[in-house]
Amino acid sequence: MDNRPVGFFDSGLGGLTCIPYLMRSLPEEKIIYYGDTARTPYGSKAESTIRSFSLEIADFLVKSNVKMIVIACNTVSATCLDDIQEKFPSVPVIGIIEPTAAEVAETCSSGSRVGIIGTKVTVASHAYRNLIRSRNEGIEIFERACPAFVPLIEEGIIDNEIMDLTIRYYMDDFVHDSSLDKIILGCTHYPLIEENIRRIYPELDIINPSSIVAGRIGQVLRDRDMLAEGSDFENVFFASDLSENFINMIDHIFEKEKVKVKFLNFDFEKERMRRNEAHEL
Ligand code: DGL
Numbered sequence: 001m002d003n004r005p006v007g008f009f010d011s012g013l014g015g016l017t018c019i020p021y022l023m024r025s026l027p028e029e030k031i032i033y034y035g036d037t038a039r040t041p042y043g044s045k046a047e048s049t050i051r052s053f054s055l056e057i058a059d060f061l062v063k064s065n066v067k068m069i070v071i072a073c074n075t076v077s078a079t080c081l082d083d084i085q086e087k088f089p090s091v092p093v094i095g096i097i098e099p100t101a102a103e104v105a106e107t108c109s110s111g112s113r114v115g116i117i118g119t120k121v122t123v124a125s126h127a128y129r130n131l132i133r134s135r136n137e138g139i140e141i142f143e144r145a146c147p148a149f150v151p152l153i154e155e156g157i158i159d160n161e162i163m164d165l166t167i168r169y170y171m172d173d174f175v176h177d178s179s180l181d182k183i184i185l186g187c188t189h190y191p192l193i194e195e196n197i198r199r200i201y202p203e204l205d206i207i208n209p210s211s212i213v214a215g216r217i218g219q220v221l222r223d224r225d226m227l228a229e230g231s232d233f234e235n236v237f238f239a240s241d242l243s244e245n246f247i248n249m250i251d252h253i254f255e256k257e258k259v260k261v262k263f264l265n266f267d268f269e270k271e272r273m274r275r276n277e278a279h280e281l
Contacts, residue, residue, distance in 0.1 A: 003231035005030045006217065007066030007091075009057045010155050012040035012187030013249045015072025016237075018096070020253060021214035026221070029236075030233040032064050033072075037265055038240035041150040042075045043119020043187065050121065051080040056268055058084045060238075062091060067226055069093045070217060073210070074118050074186050078125040092220050097122075099216035100184065100209040101131035110138025113179055117171065119185030120145040128186055142178040146170040146187075153189045156245050158196070167196055175201050182207055192249075240267045 006022070008015050012035050022029060034057050036042070042050050054076045061069055068091055069084065071077045076084075079081070079097030085093045108114060116128045123145040132139055148166050157163055182205040185191055191210050198206060221227045239246045242265040250261060 001229050002067045002221075002226035003030075003228045003233065004065055004067040005231075005233050006068050006070060007032050007034070007061035007064065007201060008070045009034040009036070009054075009061065010073040010074075010188055011035070011042035011075065012037045012150070012189070013188060013246050014150070014153070014192070015070075016249060016253050017188050017191040017208075018213050019209040021211045022217055024060045025214045026218055026227065028228040028231065029217075029221075030228065030231050031235050032061060032066055033235075033237045034061060034266070035237070035239045035246060037154070037169070037243055037246050038269070040154055041147075042073065043121050043150060044147055045211075047079045047121065050076060051083055053086060054080050054084060058088055058093070060266065060268075062088050066091065066221060068217070070213065071095045071186050072210070072213070074122045074127075074188060078122045078127040082230050089212045092224065094213070094216055094220060096188065096209050096213050097186075098131060099129050100207065100212045101128055102135065103134030103212050104182075104184065104207060105139065108136065108139050108182065110136065111140070112138075113140045113142065113181050115142045115144065115149045115174060115178060115180040115183045116186045117144050117146050117149075117174075117183060117190065118261075119150065119151075120147050122186055128184060133135070142174065144170060144174045149193065150187065150189050153192050154245060156248065158192055163193060163196055164200060167193065167200055171197070171201070175204065181205060184185065185209065234262050236262045236264060238264050238266045240269075241265070 077097045081095040125141045129141040184207045
């Protein structure tokens, strides 16, 4: 038994889409979430920048005494999962891509035509394609970067025509020319536009990694005898910029879960400045 919280992080609010699945499957677990809303999006940044932001956040979570780290971000999982695992050997660290790839490889038949949509960095890494095909060579993989989705979602532009047009702009030829049967939402922000995608392409089978990772979290905690029991820890949501959008999205996502949450601001830049000023005094 281990009543410490599970740590999650993402470049912004996308990783929040994983949390309701964990709360439903393991209701005793408590969480600390960090959304790097001040520096989002990560998906078009240099790998070295993504790595340095991610190591900083992982360090923050470890210092906050989490029992495991869930990289609720495909972009970070595709670029620096190994670096985080190496730097923090005292806690289990899992990414979101490998559990999804394992499930797709196991459940999709040979000849399936699977599309992956994600950020530029995730798509350029071919992390999904390589992991799926190393387990099931018969699956046909197609990849498409959709870089404008994340800024629109972070702005709350979801349920309207602008988002639908943007989806069509990136996906119409991709879905039709590749004759896809399934699509993986390869960015944790995308489940927030899952309904739009379903409405525009009703024939597509949608695979949501945010729902799959909860199963892997449970498996890791069970294997290590680290499941929580009666923890009184309050779920905490940190953001580097505690914006109205971030708070509204949490309210929206957790409306159905009816959980108590606490919001806190933690900005690494401001913290560095504060420390430097204290040092100068
Ligand atoms: N939600 C993230 C992902 O899963 C990152 C998106 C971004 O910051 O560009 O890739």
